[in-house]
Amino acid sequence: MPRLFTPAAIIFFCFIFLAGCQDKQETVDKVKEKEVVKVEEEEEKPASEETTAEPEAKPFHIDVPEMPSNLEEVVSYPVGLFASKDTKVKDEAVQEALDVIPPLSKTANDEELSNLLAYVYSLFKMDYDDPKVIIDSLSIATTPESEGISEEEQTETFNVEIILDASGSMKKTIGSKSMMEIAKEAIQEFASTLPEEANVGLRVYGHKGTGSDADKAMSCAANELVYPIQPYSDSGLKEALGKFNPSGWTPLAQSLLEAQQDLAQFKGENHRNIIYLVSDGVETCDGDPVAAAKSLKASEISPVVNIIGFDLGSKDEQQLMDVAEAAGGTYVNVRNHEQLKSQFNKASADANKWMTWYQKEKSATYDLAISQQSAIYKLSNSWKNNIFKEKYLVQFSLQSLHTKGKIEKEQELKMYNMAKEFYKEHFESVEEMKNTLVDARDENLASSLAEIKEIYNQNVSPGKKE
Template sequence: MNRKRYVTFILMLMLLLLAAACSDQKNENEKVEADEPTTSEASADDGEGDGNSADEEAKENTVEEVAADPLPQSLAELEELPAGYTGFISILDENGQKKIDELTAHLPDISGERSGNELDHYYNGLLAVFQQDFKGPDELIAKLKFQSIGSPDIDNPRMQFKENMNVLVILDGSGSMGKKIGGQTQMEAAKKAIVKFVGNLPKEANVGLRVYGHKGTGSSADKAMSCASSDLLYPLQPYEKDAFKQSLDQVKPAGWTPTELAITEAQKDLANFNGEKNTNIVYLVSDGISTCDDDPVAAAKALYDSDITPIINVIGFNVDNDGQRQLKEVAKAVEGTYQDVQDAASLQKELDQANEVAKQWAEWKKRESQSLSHERLKKDLDIFVFDSQQFTKIVDERQQVGFTLQYLYQTKKIMSSESYDYLVEKNTEYHRWVQTQYDELKADLENMNEMQYSEAIQALEEKYLQNTPD
């Protein structure tokens, strides 16, 4: 091969290799482009990705709205609500405004537009702040039963007068009874009321005094000792003023609150007074919940179910919501009365109810079991006093909630006039319903005035307690 042909051959070979390389590169580029999305496809993909992220973020930030709890549907439910702040607050007074700010600080923000459900939640919270301690049919019927003791038309042997009457007072001597109330301690107020109470009992009745929680201190180191303290300071016997007072003077508010122990020991105090021949009445006076990890409700039920067949009533003296709840459970378990009293005068008034029953027993004893006239529903139950007390609470609660709404609207904590109008109308309608319920109860009580006690009690229980859970 000559030199010219050789050069030509080399040049042609190089051109063929170069063409092949370009062809491979083109195919590779086409493959890469085929694998990658187009600009529009990429944009669509990017948009879809952002959309999913936004949806997920929105989903995470969306809180499922829970339906507001319903307001009470009956007087029994109304009675169960714990009391809130029941003092009067003026929205025109700077201190009153500060108090409202303090009491409503925990409520949710409704400065913007809100749904009806959110406003219902808000109203429930505001109502709880100013909730009054309404009395319902449970306590009323229990009081009516107590007042019916000795009535000839009552078949229950527990509620009939017997040859003897024994009244045992169980007094809380725990440290909290040292709190001041009306210029004196709760213990001092309780002592005065009890002395007057037992002093007014018929001389034929026996009286006893048991105290509990009066030893040690409120410290953890003294808990065991304090929770084991309960003494019968005045055994059941006729009242002797000096001896009784001397026994009561020993009591100083001290330690923890062993309520179960006191009730269990009270059963021993009454062991020799069988219910067949004795009308036994027990008054538990306490200012709070039992603090000794015990079960006073079970102890009270055991005493109630014993052959002592006592009538057990409970008085809560300036008690908080937890204490009220437990003491009410004690009273309910033994079908007794529960009364919450805030001062010495109201404590005395409650104990006077037992004095009235004791006087009826003394009359019965004098008449040697002759029938007594027990048309006392109007006099003893005092329908109009009860009704006026509940009416005052309705007015106070409605006005305090209404005034607070007005203040919150004026200070821009409620911005929307629609929200404000909704809450005001809800407040009006709710308290109109409460008033209707009490009007109906009052009418029922008035209609039962001419009934015998057993008929009246049965009618009230059938109407107001048949749907009440145990």
């Protein structure tokens, strides 16, 4: 019995229905006609011929398609006259179709047995759903529009760390408020408008000691995560912002290295990490902020770095621009409360827009994948149910043929085993087809999620140099 399936074939097969289907009733009628002619010929024989030796019997043959040898042929093979889940071998119509089958010679060869088995199969061959529908669905482009998640990806988080310069120069006033007061208000408002799914953290530096040389060591060592990376809490962040005031020196380089450790648990492969550094001055603690920025960029957290200079002169501004470039990030200089607030509002709007888009696209992709998997299993179960039904009808029909004296017991057993092997390979082919389609679905899912994430990463809070 030929194999129904090879792994390579399932990738490339195209299920195409034949232009027409053979009428099973015509086949049954032809078998009836042959049997009637045979009886009439026997009745017309002269009496003298009855005593002579019988001529050699012609080989048994019914004009019927061979049994399918692969899944494509299963789909295109004509549906049987008795292809119904309610069909029973004892049904009158089924028995009539079996009655007209001429007796098989005791010496019938394997070809004749296969032909009889093919005829019985043709009576009950079920209607199989075409897998091409699912194959087409797996190839539907799920590329997301850029206008407008595997288990590890479902655990992805959006993390924002704000680094705030609390050196003595932040005491400078703009209008009626100090730069520190303006920054604190802007940070509180910014954090409150981030997506609900986001975590936020706040690190400050230079908030101890004074700007004197005597306090330099203490002030340069002052680098503290006052609000650890966690979901936003209005009261919690407000309390953290109230713990410090502008005081000493500017250990900018060390703050970047510390931020790398703050976010170390959130690997960039599966998490989105964004750092905002707000400073009104350059490094004053003998660190190398450009080197620290390069280290941050090369780290596993893969952060997006946005540096906001607060009322900087052109000379000091250059260092922060160099730091931003080394980190692969962006730089913007703001002069007052409204500009700082506007920059944070823009960042928040971008984060919300793309986080919403990202979650929506991921959800739609997972929904499609679940739908595709459901369709694959539905198809597989439908095919297997057809196999079980066909096998039952074919094998019990062979038993009925033996009871009617149409075939010998040995012939029944041989065809029974032929049918058993046929349906065993048929079943294995369906199982392999299912697994191949599931693998294709998984590959399509992973590709779609990767593309969604790439677009998201390219667009979430990219910032522009102004």
